[in-house]
Amino acid sequence: MIREIILDTETTGLKPFQGDKIIEIAAIELIDHISTEKKFHCYINPERDIPETSKQIHNISYEMVKDKPIFKDIIDNFLSFIKNDTIIIHNADFDLKFLNYELSLCGFNNLQNNIIDTLSIAKSKYPGSSVSLDSLCKRFEVNLNERKEKGHGALIDCYLLSEVYLELKGGKQPNLNLSKESKKTLLKNEKKEKKDFFRKRKLKPILNDKILNNHIEFIKKINCFDIWDISHKKLISKINKKD
Secondary structure, X not given: OOEXXXXXXXXXXOOHHHOXXXXXXXXXXXEOOEEEEEXXXXXXXXXXOOOHHHHHHHXXXXXXXXXOOOHHHHHHHHHXXXXXXXXXXXXXHHHHHHHHHHHHHOOOOOOOOOEEEHHXXXXXXXXXXXOOHHHHHHHOOOOXXXXXXXXXXXXXXXXXXXXXXXXXXXXXXXXXXXXXXXXXXXXXXXXXXXXXXXXXXXXXXXXXXXXXXXXXXXXXXXXXHHHHHHHHHHHHHHHHHHO
């Protein structure tokens, strides 16, 4: 069993060393590359304003987070969730820059987890193409409706990235991670297909004396009668039994 963590953050800006802060953090669990129902998600009070330019991206205002916990209050639960497992991030440098800076402010060391950057993977697989999360979702036909309606939320993006990551790994295997109802439906359809395959009536034999005699004459002409003689005798016997 392989446990991995998809992670994403939303922030007040681009530069943590100049005062920008994390305002949303989300992480979802994958088991053998498939998302489970386990997740970590919280909004964070950045203890500063949120610029309008950032708000236009993620739709998070200061009013929404002013009563939320500050970063140091969520650290223990966050670290307990991610453990030492591999973390998967799209554009890992950005999120790690913020996470490690916030951790350092609270007296913690940088994250030591193995990191998989899906942005780097996508760049190597599709050189010259756009490899933003939006573009990859469109490439792999992942539904973007919720992201379009609500903006770039960390939890929304985690679930989108889990689908993209699976496609970058080679795609979902058939029947994998199906719900119980889906499995029942699939098995029912499979049984129906097998049942429908069987013929309701047996096909009538088309072999008769005339066809067989014509074949014998042809075999004699090409000097292969000795090879076919035993087969012909068996076929003649079957025809005589039916008669």
